[in-house]
Amino acid sequence: MKAKKTLAGLALVGAIALTTAGCAGGGSTAGGGGDDKVITVGFAQTGSESGWRSANTESMKTAFSEANGFNLVFNAADNKPEAQIAAVRSFINQGVDAIVLAPIVTDGWDDVLKEAKDANIPVILEDRTVSASEDLYASWVGLDFEKEGETAGKWVADNFGKTPTNLVVLEGTTGSSAATDRATGFNDAIKGTDITVLDSQTGNFTRAEGKTVMEGFLQKYGSQINLLFAHNDDMGLGALDAIKAAGLKPGTDIKIVTIDAVKDGMTALADGEFNYIVECNPLLGEKVAEVVKKVVAGESVDKQYIVEDQAFDQEQAKAALPDRKY
Numbered sequence: 001m002k003a004k005k006t007l008a009g010l011a012l013v014g015a016i017a018l019t020t021a022g023c024a025g026g027g028s029t030a031g032g033g034g035d036d037k038v039i040t041v042g043f044a045q046t047g048s049e050s051g052w053r054s055a056n057t058e059s060m061k062t063a064f065s066e067a068n069g070f071n072l073v074f075n076a077a078d079n080k081p082e083a084q085i086a087a088v089r090s091f092i093n094q095g096v097d098a099i100v101l102a103p104i105v106t107d108g109w110d111d112v113l114k115e116a117k118d119a120n121i122p123v124i125l126e127d128r129t130v131s132a133s134e135d136l137y138a139s140w141v142g143l144d145f146e147k148e149g150e151t152a153g154k155w156v157a158d159n160f161g162k163t164p165t166n167l168v169v170l171e172g173t174t175g176s177s178a179a180t181d182r183a184t185g186f187n188d189a190i191k192g193t194d195i196t197v198l199d200s201q202t203g204n205f206t207r208a209e210g211k212t213v214m215e216g217f218l219q220k221y222g223s224q225i226n227l228l229f230a231h232n233d234d235m236g237l238g239a240l241d242a243i244k245a246a247g248l249k250p251g252t253d254i255k256i257v258t259i260d261a262v263k264d265g266m267t268a269l270a271d272g273e274f275n276y277i278v279e280c281n282p283l284l285g286e287k288v289a290e291v292v293k294k295v296v297a298g299e300s301v302d303k304q305y306i307v308e309d310q311a312f313d314q315e316q317a318k319a320a321l322p323d324r325k326y
């Protein structure tokens with residue numbers, strides 16, 4: 001599911017919340033909706049693939065603290081979809097009050113989400129989305145990945161679109177909404193320009209795979225490559241090492257555009273080794289916690305909440321770095 005520009009499904013959300021309130025306790029004291037009741041939440045995180053993910057996990061753990069009225073059961077699935085489905089199933093068996101899911105991939109969620117619904121346990125998506133029917137989850141708190149890709153693509157088109165330019169792409173995890181939607185937004189934005197995509201492969205959102213795949217690109221295309229678009233900072237940072245090892249200057253010989261704007265990426269941008277970063281805000285915890293509290297209390301929530309992103313060039317990165325929170 002891509003970010004929709006309208007808010008839909010309010011009635012539906014209300015219905016899910018009503019059937020949920022008071023039913024999912026399983027030993028927990030939550031469900032009545034009072035602020036003094038502890039809410040047990042199972043959080044199925046993707047893994048720990050990137051700096052963005054670390055910041056997101058920290059934001060979630062801070063928001064779902066005991067002091068805020070939560071008992072958080074945390075699972076990171078090491079980016080293995082089957083392990084993440086098993087984690088959600090285990091949360092259902094434990095009878096948690098709500099499940100928060102950052103889905104690794106878009107597909108394959110129908111069965112387990114139906115099981116959660118049958119058990120009257122509401123599911124709230126955070127970060128990425130699923131292709132399953134919207135009535136299988138209560139709400140989604142996330143980012144407009146397609147717009148992030150489009151912003152990156154527009155910058156590339158504006159700066160390099162009028163002269164022949166060879167581009168390589170490091171894609172995020174195959175089948176994730178973050179990778180699919182960023183690719184759509186980016187490809188649409190560079191349509192009709194003089195940019196040629198030489199190659200596009202997944203680096204799984206990790207530094208190590210970004211480096212390995214970039215090494216392969218450099219071996220195959222050498223100095224034909226003018227430009228790299230990496231779906232996240234970490235893959236771009238891995239590629240930096242490969243570019244330097246090949247005797248080329250990142251940011252000059254090969255221009256680099258990434259997504260995330262974590263501190264390491266912003267430092268590379270401020271140092272002139274990256275050329276442009278589109279932000280993907282990982283600080284979703286507070287909003288997700290607010291939505292979970294409302295859903296468990298039987299209050300209505302929107303079907304989706306989109307957190308706004310910014311974008312930075314080298315000068316803007318220098319100015320923003322000192323106050324960067326992640």
Ligand code: AHR
Nearest residue numbers: 049050052178205232280
């Ligand atoms: O889903 C968000 C993406 O996941 C971030 O851009 C990436 O760094 C992370 O692994």
